[in-house]
Amino acid sequence: METxxxxxxxxxxxxxxQILKAVVSDYTVTGVPVGxxxxxxxxxxxxxxxxxxxxxxxxxxxGYLQQPHTSAGRIPTDRGYRYFVDFLMxxxxxxxxxxxxxxQEFESAPRSVDGILEKAAMVLAQVTENVSLVTAPExxxxxxxxxxxxxxxxxxxxxxxxxEGNLIKQQVVHLDRPTSQDDLSRMAAMLNRKxxxxxxxxLAARLAQLGPDRGEQRRIIERVIESKSCWNCSSRxxxxxxxxxxxxxxxx
DNA sequence: CATCATTTAACAGAGGAGGT
DNA sequence: ACCTCCTCTGTTAAATGATG
Numbered sequence: 001m002e003t004x005x006x007x008x009x010x011x012x013x014x015x016x017x018q019i020l021k022a023v024v025s026d027y028t029v030t031g032v033p034v035g036x037x038x039x040x041x042x043x044x045x046x047x048x049x050x051x052x053x054x055x056x057x058x059x060x061x062x063g064y065l066q067q068p069h070t071s072a073g074r075i076p077t078d079r080g081y082r083y084f085v086d087f088l089m090x091x092x093x094x095x096x097x098x099x100x101x102x103x104q105e106f107e108s109a110p111r112s113v114d115g116i117l118e119k120a121a122m123v124l125a126q127v128t129e130n131v132s133l134v135t136a137p138e139x140x141x142x143x144x145x146x147x148x149x150x151x152x153x154x155x156x157x158x159x160x161x162x163x164e165g166n167l168i169k170q171q172v173v174h175l176d177r178p179t180s181q182d183d184l185s186r187m188a189a190m191l192n193r194k195x196x197x198x199x200x201x202x203l204a205a206r207l208a209q210l211g212p213d214r215g216e217q218r219r220i221i222e223r224v225i226e227s228k229s230c231w232n233c234s235s236r237x238x239x240x241x242x243x244x245x246x247x248x249x250x251x252x
Numbered sequence: 253c254a255t256c257a258t259t260t261a262a263c264a265g266a267g268g269a270g271g272t
Numbered sequence: 273a274c275c276t277c278c279t280c281t282g283t284t285a286a287a288t289g290a291t292g
Contacts, residue, residue, distance in 0.1 A: 035280055048260050053281070069267060072280070 012062075017088060019044070019055050020064055024076045024084040033073030098127045143197050149188040149220070154178035159220060173220055191220065 012020065022043040026034045036049040036056060044052060056074050059065040064080035067073075076084065094102070102123055109119040117134050124132035148160040155178055161169040195203055203221060 033280090037280075049280090050261070050282095051259055054259085057282080067281085072267080 012059075012064075012083070016055055016059060019052065020059055020076070020080060021084060021088045023056075023059075023065060023074055024080060024088070027075055033068055033075050035073035038073065094127075101127060143199055144195055144203075145197075147188055147191045147195065149184035149191075151179065151181040151184050157184055157220075175219070187220070195221070 019039065022039055023034045026038065026042070036052040039052050039056075040047055040049040056065060059080075060067060060074065063077055064083055065074040066077050068075065105119060105123045105126075106116075109116055121132050121134040124134065143164050144161065145164060146162040148162075150158040150160065152158050152172065155175045157173055157175060157179065159171040159173055161171070163169065195206065198206070206221070
């Protein structure tokens with residue numbers, strides 16, 4: 001993976017896009033590096049191989065293609081495949097049969113996140129006839145949109161955490177002393193000012209800066225970090241459940 | 253008409269495959 | 273190991289087309 005190049009796609013003009021598309025298509029079928037003459041003969045009859053070589057050299061320069069050795073054709077890089085999938089590949093619409101299967105399966109799916117993930121993996125494997133892996137979003141990397149604190153009992157409160165993408169997490173926190181809803185609301189307002197837009201990592205750094213005298217605040221921030229680190233852990237005993245890691249998938 | 257950008261053909265060199 | 277053949281590349285000068 002060329003991580004440095006994967007960050008931002010370099011814009012390509014129409015012809016470079018068509019050449020990249022042809023290289024990826026041809027290479028995925030033949031498995032051999034694609035040369036300028038092959039491209040000129042099969043895909044770009046109106047262009048000379050020399051013109052295509054110039055374009056290929058530019059595509060190598062921008063990191064979309066690579067050359068195994070000096071006298072070989074070009075093969076797509078990870079970045080090239082990424083660009084192909086994101087911008088050049090024509091998505092195929094699902095057949096009526098597949099649509100029917102998906103609809104039926106999800107109508108009977110459990111309502112829990114875990115159940116939905118499991119059902120998604122099963123349906124994907126069924127319709128593609130391939131092994132499938134599904135994972136929940138990486139919540140720990142998502143930023144906080146809003147925090148709310150609701151009094152449950154004098155010494156316990158519910159933390160409601162709204163994350164990017166409108167994901168909502170809830171956690172119960174035990175308080176050192178009886179605290180009114182007014183106090184919790186003030187604390188929530190203060191927390192929103194301080195932690196809004198932060199990730200779990202940034203939150204942990206802020207936690208380290210808090211003095212020992214900020215007991216309640218510290219406890220709440222700790223709970224927020226715990227909430228963000230797990231997709232569907234229980235509100236009383238936060239832990240990473242085995243089922244969370246069982247389904248992992250990545251975009252291509 | 254001059255200038256600039258693009259495209260093309262031709263050439264030399266690099267590297268792989270196969271034969272001896 | 274060496275040679276030959278083939279394929280492919282990069283470079284360069286010339287041709288072509290667009291623009292002011």
